[in-house]
Amino acid sequence: MINIAILGFGIVGSGTAEVLTENKSIIEERLGCEYNIKYILDLRDFPDSPFASKVVHDFNIILNDPEVTVVAEMMGGSHPAYDFTKACLEAGKSVVTSNKEVVSTFGVELCALAAKNGVRYLFEASVGGGIPVIRPMTNDLKSNKINKIDGILNGTTNYILTSMRDSGATFSDALSEAQKLGYAEANPSADVDGIDAARKITILAALASGKLADPKTIHTEGITAITSEDTEFAQSLGYTIKLIGHAEIRDGKFIAFVSPRMVPLANPLSSIDGVFNGILIGANMVGDVMFYGPGAGKLPTASAVVADIIDIIENMDKDAKNYTWTAADAEDMLPMDEYSCRRMFIFKGKSLPCGFKAAKFCNNDDLSAAVTESEMTETEVKTLKTQYGDKLVCVYRVL
Amino acid sequence: MINIAILGFGIVGSGTAEVLTENKSIIEERLGCEYNIKYILDLRDFPDSPFASKVVHDFNIILNDPEVTVVAEMMGGSHPAYDFTKACLEAGKSVVTSNKEVVSTFGVELCALAAKNGVRYLFEASVGGGIPVIRPMTNDLKSNKINKIDGILNGTTNYILTSMRDSGATFSDALSEAQKLGYAEANPSADVDGIDAARKITILAALASGKLADPKTIHTEGITAITSEDTEFAQSLGYTIKLIGHAEIRDGKFIAFVSPRMVPLANPLSSIDGVFNGILIGANMVGDVMFYGPGAGKLPTASAVVADIIDIIENMDKDAKNYTWTAADAEDMLPMDEYSCRRMFIFKGKSLPCGFKAAKFCNNDDLSAAVTESEMTETEVKTLKTQYGDKLVCVYRVL
The missing domain is CATH 3.40.50.720 (NAD(P)-binding Rossmann-like Domain)
Structure with missing residues (x-):
């Protein structure tokens, strides 16, 4: 007994x-x-x-x-x-x-x-x-090196983003609705500011790397700045915006952070809606596998x-x-400033500054914008922002 | 060593x-x-x-x-x-x-x-x-009774169906393309006739029920009869056609079979495309969880x-x-004739026979059809087919 x-x-x-x-x-x-x-x-x-x-x-x-x-x-x-x-x-x-x-x-x-x-x-x-993820990751993928983790790790923010996308609701309306349905707490900060997702991605990153980062020290962006224009814009270009906890092992160092990302519709994470969670794991032998299910309850x-x-x-x-x-410790981790990833840049006006090649144009009349995609580090993005001022409307990380 | x-x-x-x-x-x-x-x-x-x-x-x-x-x-x-x-x-x-x-x-x-x-x-x-599924199912869901399994278990047929849907190709063109790419064999029967999926669903059903059915004896329908009209029709109504290996434990008996099904776009299996596989497991405590990844290679x-x-x-x-x-043995299994599930019926003409309530109307001009959905056993469907002859254009199982 x-x-x-x-x-x-x-x-x-x-x-x-x-x-x-x-x-x-x-x-x-x-x-x-x-x-x-x-x-x-x-x-x-x-x-x-x-x-x-x-x-x-x-x-x-x-x-x-x-x-x-x-x-x-x-x-x-x-x-x-x-x-x-x-x-x-x-x-x-x-x-x-x-x-x-x-x-x-x-x-x-x-x-x-x-x-x-x-x-x-x-x-x-x-x-x-309820999703089996920690044991499958550590037991069943033991024949692999895990290189990358991308997770929709917080049901509350995923519910809000799904509702903004599907009904055109503003962030605050979608949040109120989530609170009414019991999906968000009265003080929603831990969810909407990405704190909960940051804790979870540091756990997953530790399972892959053996190193546990302090979740308070990793780059953590929530979804409070996302507007319904953003979600509409993403839709029109064939993306959906998701709050992604990302961890990656690169050149023997690792990085973990939380931020909203443009997820292409062909990526299986793009169709994980509402309060559901999904964790996509990239490993050197199996490739990409995803675990999906109820992230709370x-x-x-x-x-x-x-x-x-x-x-x-x-x-x-x-x-x-x-x-x-x-x-x-600091030496184990890739500094956020040096982290490069694919990004989508939106410039005001129908033309791009010279040196940029347009990937596509945004049809959203309010923006009247030119869109380009490029791989860049955080530092390079900062420089670009200084250089172009408010001609550079926004930058999204692409998954 | x-x-x-x-x-x-x-x-x-x-x-x-x-x-x-x-x-x-x-x-x-x-x-x-x-x-x-x-x-x-x-x-x-x-x-x-x-x-x-x-x-x-x-x-x-x-x-x-x-x-x-x-x-x-x-x-x-x-x-x-x-x-x-x-x-x-x-x-x-x-x-x-x-x-x-x-x-x-x-x-x-x-x-x-x-x-x-x-x-x-x-x-x-x-x-x-490569998808971890057998161990997660039997280890990580051990606190659950597994009630239901729906799997896209064959990459070849999923590639063909995806290609028919996305490019409007016919079954035979999509098959030729799959053969050219090495996704289908010269003799594609084991894949397109559902035999490979039948073997896999009997294995999953055995893991859930403890009883292994002979895969040769379970109802096995492949995708050779699916036309590009079917895939187009499904799209127009908000579904996608997938070859599903299904197992279910009902009233202490179990059933396992393979057939094409109309999968609503809200179901996570609907977005598993190309050669990927996905297995959705319904269990009494966790609800639905899905495992996704490369089904071959x-x-x-x-x-x-x-x-x-x-x-x-x-x-x-x-x-x-x-x-x-x-x-x-026969006593462990629910006979296929008694198996009831939600189905979509298409009747020729713009009106339904009396006694049926239209769920929606099909916009496909070639069909000029009325569509209704209802839960019915195989036996009831057979009776209906006899009754309405070729006025009943087709019946699809809905997931």
């Missing part, structure tokens, strides 16, 4: 209890052993819940119970989630989590601590919600949490591994 | 040797042990290949070498591939394969034989080429083969499991 404790009985915590209960018979059959949710830690009581009798308010009850071997941390935020995780790992309990803030901030320390204590720290649900996210719990139970006493990460 | 033998030095076999060699240092680092390709079995010699010295012509050299513990069967066809696989498993060697014909025909026996001999039989590359398929080799090496001495399948 395996005893499990759940920390936090919010959306994902209660979903985890539900998946463990609803699918108990098939999961136990697959595991070949029984399990039991012994405790649920929360500040609140849930007298009407079928799990009411499991609820405790004191973390130490869980920490000091040697029967509890697997802990699901579903609290969100850094503290006390990080502190409780650390205490559990030190006490020889494996921990699974959906908490991208903790993983992206303290992942190096927590993975090492798990290894040191002969237990495991797993976090499939921290990226892509109670039961989908819990499905991934329980997949980690199953992995831990199945591999107990089998010397199963943890991710081995080190903290990325 | 792990010694590997490759049976068959064709496209996938030589790709497997290339992946094992090209990525040797990173794979060995991840494995924590070294490996060696000891033999390559082929009837031919390859004097100019870097692997020339590994080539042997006698299978018994491999079978009788106790140092060989992992065998990659890349021969294709049923015999001698099945016979060699059986001999290897009985001799205590694990076997990996991309051979869907052998897996779908002899999978029950070979999985059991592997288990009996304490070795493993793995076949990630048999479905979806030398290095992509080899990437999946090597993922299986890595899985075997990593889990040696860890009591790793094999799939446990039984042969599906």
Whole structure:
């Protein structure tokens, strides 16, 4: 009998209890052993819940119970989630989590601590919600070097961008609608400013490179500046605008950043709409593979949490591994200024400044603009902006 | 040191040797042990290949070498591939394969034989080429009951359908073009008649249900009857035609079949074009997840083969499991006649027979047709066809 404790009985915590209960018979059959949710830690009581009798308010009850071997941390935020995780790992309990803030901030320390204590720290649900992506990336693509990751990693912003594109809504109207539907929070900053996506892309980048960057230090652009003209313009040229978490290994260094990008309609990420997520991985042998599915939600996210719990139970006493990460320092990373990629430039007027070759012309009358595409570094773009002033209307990164 | 033998030095076999060699240092680092390709079995010699010295012509050299513990069967066809696989498993060697014909025909026996001999039989590359799908489905979705699988499982037919849709080509022109590009074989029957997809969907259905159906007995419709009018008609109504391998678990029974289907543009499978494959899996907790990527090709398929080799090496001495399948008999399966799904009916003329409510009207002048959608079993459709004769122009299954 395996005893499990759940920390936090919010959306994902209660979903985890539900998946463990609803699918108990098939999961136990697959595991070949029984399990039991012994405790649920929360500040609140849930007298009407079928799990009411499991609820405790004191973390130490869980920490000091040697029967509890697997802990699901579903609290969100850094503290006390990080502190409780650390205490559990030190006490020889494996921990699974959906908490991208903790993983992206303290992942190096927590993975090492798990290894040191002969237990495991797993976090499939921290990226892509219910989509299996971390394990497929690290297990099933093990015969490959992963060169590049492009992910639609945040359902809220993808919902907003899809709605702006399909209904012509402004950013603020689309945001209000998302808030009404429960897809965006009252304070939407973590989503619309790209902070959530930044945490997720640093996790994916660490899985590919072994180096975890501080998500606060990577270039992070959200979608607040995107207008309905932008989305219309993209459409008319055969692109769609998506907020992309990008990571790339180039010349032995890596870069990770978040920004809106023009995604050509032939790219499979272009058709991932609404609250769905998709992660496109480029690897040296297989080429491009993509994982798609619900990037959030109670039961989908819990499905991934329980997949980690199953992995831990199945591999107990089998010397199963943890991710081995080190903290990325400046030398490991390609500076953003030196990062070059394909970009789309829009110049005011129907002609391009000399030296530029037009790729296409924009039909949008308001813009009356000439469009060109070129590969350029951030530094070169900055120079160009100074040089042409407001004749250079805007620059988009192309995927 | 792990010694590997490759049976068959064709496209996938030589790709497997290339992946094992090209990525040797990173794979060995991840494995924590070294490996060696000891033999390559082929009837031919390859004097100019870097692997020339590994080539042997006698299978018994491999079978009788106790140092060989992992065998990659890349021969294709049923015999001698099945016979060699059986001999290897009985001799205590694990076997990996991309051979869907052998897996779908002899999978029950070979999985059991592997288990009996304490070795493993793995076949990630048999479905979806390089796409990680079998392991994600069976490992990462273990917290779920899988209810439904819809897959674009054959790159050749998907290339032909995409080309018919995008260029208005006829089936035979698109097929010739695919043959010229090396995407279709001189005798294209296994692809265009749906036989290859049928083998793959029975494998996926077995992974979900534990029951392996004989692929020769499942309903298998190919794409030879699809006209450019069909693809144009689908486009005009907001659908795209795809050859779909479908499996479903319904009321404790399962069904698997292959047929062209009208896929709504909002479905992520609708945008999987050209030679790519995509597998959409519906599960009771996570909802729908999709795996996308190159469904064939030398290095992509080899990437999946090597993922299986890595899985075997990593889990040696860890009591790793094999799939446990039984042969599906008539009682396990929902008869095709009783299978109901949403269908699109096209009636000649601008009006529908009484009792039908028009969902939409087709703008295609050649058809001058009225369109309606309804959920119906195969038996009901047959009755309808008898009743309305050639007034009922056609019936499409809708995804």
